Amino acid sequence: MSMLAEIAKRPLVVALVLIVLLLAAGELLSPGFASPTQIMRLLIVAALLGIVAAGQNLVILGGREGIDLSVGGVVSLSAIIAGNLMNGADSGIALAILGCVATGAFFGLLNGLGVTLLRIPPLVMTLGMLGVLQGLLVVIRQGIPSGRAAPGLSQFVTQPFLFGLPGIIWLWVAIGLLLAFLLSRTVYGYRIYAIGSNEQAARMAGVPVATIRVSLFVLSGVFAAIAGICLLGYSGSSFANVGEQYMLPSIIAVVFGGTSLAGGKGGYTGTMAGAMMLTVLTGILTTINIDESGRQMIFGATLLLLMLFYGRGQAMRA
Amino acid sequence: MVDAVAQPPRNPGSIKRFIERYPFLPALVIMLVLLALNGLWQPRSVGLVGLTGLAKTYLALMLLAVAQTYVIYAGDIDLSVGAIVSLVNVVIVAFMSAMGGDTITVLAAMVIGLGVGLACGIVNGVVVAVFRLQAIVATFATSIFFTGLALWVMPVAGTPAPATFWRAYGGRILEVPFVFWAVVVLAIMLYLIARTRLAIQLLAVGDDVQGAYQSGLPVTAIRMRGYALCGLFAALAAFCITGDTASGDPLVGGKMTLFSVAAVVLGGSALAGGHGTVVGSVFGALIIGLINSLVYFVGTPSEWQNLVQGLAILIALVAGILIGRRARS
Amino acid sequence: MSPPPDQALWDIPDMAKLSISGVSKAYGATVALSHGDLDLEAGEVHVLIGSNGSGKSTLCKIVAGSVKPDKGKVVLDGAPVAVSGPRAAKALGIGIFYQELSLAARRTVEENICLPDLPMTGPFVDRKALSARAARYIALFDGVTGEDFAANTTVDVLRADQRQLVEIMKTLATEAPVLIFDEPTSALDRTQVDRFFEILRRLKGEGRAIVFISHRMDEIFAIGDRVTVLRDGRTVGTTRIADTSPAEVVRMMVGEETSLVVPAQAEAAASPGAVALSLRGLSGKGFSEVSFDLRQGEILGFGGLHGQGQSAVLRALFGAAPAAAGDIALDGQPFVPANPRVAIRAGIAYVSGDRGRDGIIQGRTILENVTPIHFLRNRLKLASASTLRAKATPALAALNTKFAGFSHPIGSLSGGNQQKIVIARWLIDRPQVLLLDDPTKGIDLSAKADLFALVRKLAQEGMAIILYSSEDVELLANADRILVFNAGRVTRELTGTDRTRFHLYEAAYEAA
Secondary structure: OHHHHHHHOOHHHHHHHHHHHHHHHHHHHOOOOOOHHHHHHHHHHHHHHHHHHHHHHHHHHOOOOOOOOOHHHHHHHHHHHHHHHHOOOHHHHHHHHHHHHHHHHHHHHHHHHHHHOOOOOHHHHHHHHHHHHHHHHHHHHHHOOOOEOOHHHHHHHHOEEEOOEEHHHHHHHHHHHHHHHHHHHEHHHHHHHHHHHOHHHHHHOOOOHHHHHHHHHHHHHHHHHHHHHHHHHHHOEOOOOOOHHHHHHHHHHHHHOOOOOOOOOOOHHHHHHHHHHHHHHHHHHHHOOOOHHHHHHHHHHHHHHHHOOOOOOOOOOO | OHHHHHOOOOOOOHHHHHHHHOOOHHHHHHHHHHHHHHHHHOHHHHOHHHHHHHHHHHHHHHHHHHHHHHHHHOOOOOOOHHHHHHHHHHHHHHHHHHHOOOHHHHHHHHHHHHHHHHHHHHHHHHHHHHOOOOHHHHHHHHHHHHHHHHHHHOOOOOOEOOHHHHHHHHOEEOOEEHHHHHHHHHHHHHHHHHOEHHHHHHHHHHHOHHHHHHOOOOHHHHHHHHHHHHHHHHHHHHHHHHHHHOEOOOOOOOOHHHHHHHHHHHOOOOOOOOOOOHHHHHHHHHHHHHHHHHHHHOOOOHHHHHHHHHHHHHHHHHHHHHHHHHHHO | OOOOHHHHHOOOOOOOOEEEEEEEEEEOOEEEEEEEEEEEOOOEEEEEEOOOOOOHHHHHHHHOOOOOOOEEEEEEOOEEOOOOOHHHHHHHOEEEEOOOOOOOOOOEHHHHHHHHHOOEEOOEEOHHHHHHHHHHHHHOOOOOOOOOOOOOOEHHHOOHHHHHHHHHHHHHHOOOOEEEEEOOOOOOOHHHHHHHHHHHHHHHHOOOEEEEEOOOHHHHHHHOOEEEEEEOOEEEEEEEHHHOOHHHHHHHHHHHHHHHHOOOOOOOOOOOOOEEEEEEEEEEOOEEEEEEEEEOOOEEEEEOOOOOOHHHHHHHHOOOOOOOEEEEEEOOEEOOOOOHHHHHHOOEEEEEOOHHHHHOOOOOEHHHHHOHHHHHHHOOOEOOHHHHHHHHHHHHHHOOOOOOOOOOEHHHOOHHHHHHHHHHOOOOOOOOEEEEEOOOOOOOHHHHHHHHHHHHHHHHOOOEEEEEOOOHHHHHHHOOEEEEEEOOEEEEEEEHHHOOHHHHHHHHHOOO
């Protein structure tokens, strides 16, 4: 019993168990839901969310109320820029990736500098940046036609690439491995946890706090940009504010993965499971035959219920 | 607020203390400057008609910013305010269109609307204060739930509100536009609420939750009441939206949530809680409105308007925080 | 718990106002209070004393309802009560001054005083009544509140002593029959303390039951009627102030393990080496015109009353709060510690007594807590757990650190072992200069002994060490030479046989 309780405390285990249960429930409600092709489709959608959540995860781990509300704007912007730079031709993919990553890094850098140099709370800084990005989207969309995804990109995202899985899933796995390595095997990773847990102690132990915090926001922008490119590949062409749907879900995926919003605790493996869980849950809700209203109510209530498992605050009286 | 005018700063050094005391002052200045700029570019915009239009359009955001402020006082946040606005909007429109548009029905609809707002606020309070979930993610989840409810009440936008309702909102009483009366009533309400125990308690909780608890304050109940008050003001905001748009729309409030947070920060309140004023948030909402109109008046090409607005709001947010901090150091 | 036999000798009234027996509280592996007893009578000032971490504050917070005890009984006016929270305590008539203060920084003085019980007229706060009520308690300290103190000043602009006065006023405003003061005088000056004691005497006369905690022996003997001593989370005894002496109280506080505090070598190092660190006219926030030379192999003590600039100098040397003026030379070379990274790279180590704030990386593993300095000094990029464990093991062993494994969270250790981890992080790559800023605050005696044995060994190996300790015994036993600080300046240097408690006190207490 106590062992069970111990296991239940591990968010990753909880998330994995819930994913399996949700898949089983989906299969019951609508046979074929858990078929290999469907699961692969869910994985692709989860990968898009998961890649955005990677950056979100890093910013949150870094503490001091770290949060990035601008990821959705970067995703949208990146999708548009990528579409225009490649404009349906494989030869433009490299340039598109370069352009998007640079754009994402630029806005991440601005966020990071605002948060560290000017000491603006991350929520305010990234909220303001979101407004700027949304404005920029309007400008770009009116100035130039929305581009198209290159066939190679679409293939990478939607068609089997290796062992029957599309490239984007391998990309996600690679990002997962990279972050796992970064967080547990490098000095940089140790330092992220240190500034997230106790910034003052970290500073006294020689950790370059500001540099690391800026780098986390830059990485968040870069990951959102990568997700934007992949999203273009998934949908073929970009449309306005396509990234908005990722803003708050990316935070929820991080929370469901067991990372504390207070920073300094958690990791990306859990977030991957969290992203998968959210995607499967959304998938089930779209499959079952109820109104959009019912779907939303069930979705909201389920999220609340799941949150009871994660990161509840401490009682006032210890 | 009245005292602010009555007592000029005694010596130059006390200007800092003055801003510290009345944190909405930078917002007031920014607002007046924007108002002057608006008048410069488009004199009619600061005339009676122009100001009526401004108030009519932004009264909802003003109220929603006030709603958000009470929660932020205590160091919490409510990302569901926009969804509450939507829900109340469709509930009252559906009710009025079902029961007919006479005055009694309109009043009954408003009572029901306030009840719905209050209920939503209580749900948020329970989820955040009693269950101790993270406010930012928990109220996002409730916002999805409330949006679901709104879609259930009215699956598609477009049901018209009865003429009694929007004519009253856009009309005049004693030759004075209704919205100005509404602003006066709002000012009185804010003044009265500022005098209640709850206002001080919310700020004390946001200042140092542990200290407030150790002082014997019922912290959980206080945070609950903050969310409840927030729900009520969100319902008032919904009435204004309904009066302005004259119809029901299950997604009408969605975009307003983040603007309400921005308005609170623009108004000089600390997101971390413990410090701020509701008046500042009203100014914050007006700043957003005035930026939007100014960008239009100066003839910014339409596709550039959003970008310029976004940049101006970001700059105002950053500048406000920096000024507020300098005043304190 | 049955009273010790000799308690029968004291003329105790029939019934205590408040009686606490066998209360305990543990946070994970850290036992804050193992067995607390206290009998409090109406009309007495009851002093609670014990070294840092002995459980005084925990005991007080249990009575005040803000900490939930694991075990134990609280009896008020003869009836067992459950203090389920601060509100319950308020209703029962228990008021408390919190050592860490419970003030809302952005509220005004008068609002803070009345916050627990705001006066109302109808649905509104009665501002007039609030000001009037607050004014009564502010008036108690008329003339000693210092400048820029007014009823409508926000607390965040007040000085530390003024804030403490506000918390006192707030506590008094509860008008509770039982009043608990947990270190209310630590930042107050003489006149403020005198005024506070006048008030306490009057309250005592009114029949209030008062608990008073202070580290200043003179205060305890000036105001106390009885004293209860806590040691290592346990009540060791209660005695009348009139029947005891400071020496006796200290003996009860320290217990039988006194010998552990004083290591064998108290004599100065045989042959101090070259000058490692030299300060000339260093001034900054909290200190001015500090000059001295520190030699290799020497343990230089910083003495004086708490907060006279000792920490500020050490933090300036470490680059945590850089100095404004003056020169520092390290190994004869000019040295400007602009930030901790510069100082660390130059071979300076700093151990803070405020573990929670400056030291431990809470919630992370022991390995993560012991490695950050090693990373910086070797400019490492990769962190191989096995290599790091091998590097850290000897450093931890040097301090006799007890821990189950490198992957356990730091919070699972006792305070003393946590501090050992923090110190060990500096020992993987030896620094030239070790700055110890009250390093033994709140750690147990055996950990102190391990720490000082190591410090002496490091000095013998040639390290230059500065030790600031708020406990004079430690300073006298371990420092080769002592600089006494008073109001931010070095006012006296004690060497050789001058290193006595008498000279230390004389220099510390003389007017600056």
